[in-house]
Amino acid sequence: MEYDVIVAGAGPAGSTTARYCALYGLKTLLLDKAAFPRDKPCGGGITVRCMNLLEDIPKHIKEKECNTIRMHYKKNNFEKTYDKTLVTTVERVNLDKHLLDKAASAGADVIPKSKVEGFFASSNRVEVEASGGTYSASVLVGADGVNSKISRLLGNRQSQSRYILTCEAEISASPGMLQKQGDAIDFYFDAVSYGYGWVFPKKKCLNVGVGCLLGEGQKIKKSFDTLIRRIGLPNLTPPKYALIPYGDFNKKIVADNTLLVGDAAGFGEPLTGEGLYYAVRSGKLAAETIASASEKHDFTQRTLQAYEGKCRSAFSGDFRRARIVVENLGRxxxxxxxxxxxxxxxxxxxxxxxxxxxxxxxxxxxxxxxxxxxxxxxxxxx
Ligand SMILES: Cc1cc2nc3c(=O)[nH]c(=O)nc-3n(C[C@H](O)[C@H](O)[C@H](O)COP(=O)(O)OP(=O)(O)OC[C@H]3O[C@@H](n4cnc5c(N)ncnc54)[C@H](O)[C@@H]3O)c2cc1C
Structure with a gap:
């Protein structure tokens, strides 16, 4: 079937891209290898700037609105309650389904359980091979996450220095533990070198994790276990391991008829590991660029390159400065x-x-x- 845009991956980056492409009047197909609702390892912490981009997250999706921040380093502790929400926590299974539904309501066709296997760009069109069939479009958007196949097919290599390794679990907590946590998010700066540990409260559980530069992560499970013991939680849930991009612009994110968004593009904040803001923002910037390329009927790298320029001016300064902070704090x-x-x-x-x-x-x-x-x-x- 013929489309204007095919988006591979229906996480926050892909669903946002698909939603806005559809709103721009483009015939849009959103493919994901998973069946939805599906979960994704994540603290589920949405910052205010990200919430502003997401606009209208229904109340039932919000787990906790956190006004209090606590920080711990050896014997030093800091606590402050702000008069506005600092981070809103969500379960990704709910947030991602909500964003997928928004894309569908905007007019995007959605095909779950459809894994993108490859693509071939020529003559201003791109053929996309997925497990459910072959589709054709003017543009393919790679929104297939941190292990992006589309990024690899564009020639990007996975290098150790480009990732944060995380070890994370959602741990059921007693009503007493949940009450003690309240609306506070905790950061443990001594949990691991070149990274930190966190506790984010949800309605019925606590999201606990440790993340650090991939090259420093040999003992991450031990750091995770130590953190769990320190906060007095039962160590019953096996943790999940996952990567976060260590934000930079060393990747090729635009080619003829193709561009990458979100984690697939390498957009993650190096200090905090925040990725949702960059996923949603890059999705919007991608849709805007594709809509204007569509007016010119030109989907060459030269035209789509405007997207990279927009992302660079929006993110690259923050990524660079955050990396300097991480490296100095680590040293x-x-x-x-x-x-x-x-x-x-x-x-x-x-x-x-x-x-x-x-x-x-x-x-x-x-x-x-x-x-x-x-x-x-x-x-x-x-
Ligand atoms: C442990 C951990 C904690 C985190 N905590 C936070 C946090 O608190 N706040 C925050 O802002 N960020 C956090 N992040 C980062 C955040 O999770 C990511 O940046 C965000 O999910 C990126 O969204 P995305 O849409 O780019 O990718 P994803 O959410 O990974 O979505 C990619 C989608 O692509 C699909 N897919 C993959 N391959 C294919 C294929 N070949 N074909 C079709 N579909 C495919 C997948 O099924 C998936 O649905 C955390 C990350 C981790 C690992």
Whole structure:
């Protein structure tokens, strides 16, 4: 069957791309290898800036609206409650089904249990081979996640330095544990080198995980077990291992009749591992670019390259600066994490990025002149 756009992968990036392509009036097909609803390893933490992009998430999909942040580094603990929601937690099984339904309501055809196996681009068209059949379109959007086949077929190689390794589980917690957790999200900066541990509250369970640079992850299961014991949870649920892209622009994300979005494009925030914001934002930027390419009937790399330019100007500064922070914290954890945990203004400025009220550039511009005083504070304060 003939389409304007085929989107491979119906996670947040793919469903957003498909929804907006359909809203632009493009004949859109959304394929996913899974049957929905399907789960995906994820903390399910949606930042304010991501929630703003998602616009209308129904109340029943929201698990907890978290206003409190707690940070732990060795014997140092920080806690602050903000007067607005910092992170809203969701179950991905529900969020992703909701976004898929939005794409379908906007007019996209959806075919689940259809795995994309390959594609062939020529003469301004792309033929897509999937387990259920062969489809043709002007553009193929690779939204097939962190292990993207489409990315590999574009010639991208998976290199260790491009990923964060995670070990994560959703653990049923007693009413007492859930009450103790309340609406707080916890970060454990001493759980692992070049990364952190987290606890995110859901309605009936806690999402607990550890993530670090892939090259540092040999003992990640041990770090996960230690964190579970430290917070006093039963260690009954086997954890899942998964990767998050360590955001950069070293990949080819655009070719003739093809582009990549979300994790497939390598879009993940290097410091926090946040990927949902980048998935949704890149999906919207992709749809916008495809719609304008469609007006010109030109789907060559040259025209679609506008998408990469938009993503670069939206994300690359943050990715680069966040990587610098990760690498410095990894090299000097005692100085770096104490500077965070013992200085409320550092946390406030960082939280502003998650609220969408600031960028890493704002953070850097504020941090450099304040660094000496912050350092002294962190050395002197008990
Ligand atoms: C442990 C962990 C915790 C995380 N916590 C957070 C968090 O709290 N907040 C946050 O913002 N981000 C978090 N992330 C990152 C976030 O999960 C991802 O960035 C996000 O899911 C990316 O969305 P996506 O649509 O690009 O890919 P995905 O959500 O992975 O969706 C890809 C889709 O493609 C389908 N697919 C794959 N291959 C094929 C194929 N060949 N053919 C057809 N379909 C295919 C899959 O079935 C899947 O549905 C976390 C990640 C991990 C691993």
């Amino acid at each position: 000097h954890p005692d100085v770096g994490y104490k500077m965070i945990v013992k200085n409320e203004p550092v946390v406030d400025k960082f939280v502003n990025i998650q609220f969408g009220d600031g960028t890493y550039l704002d953070f850097r511009n504020w941090f450099i002149p304040h660094a000496p005083a912050l350092l002294i504070n962190s050395l002197l304060l008990k």
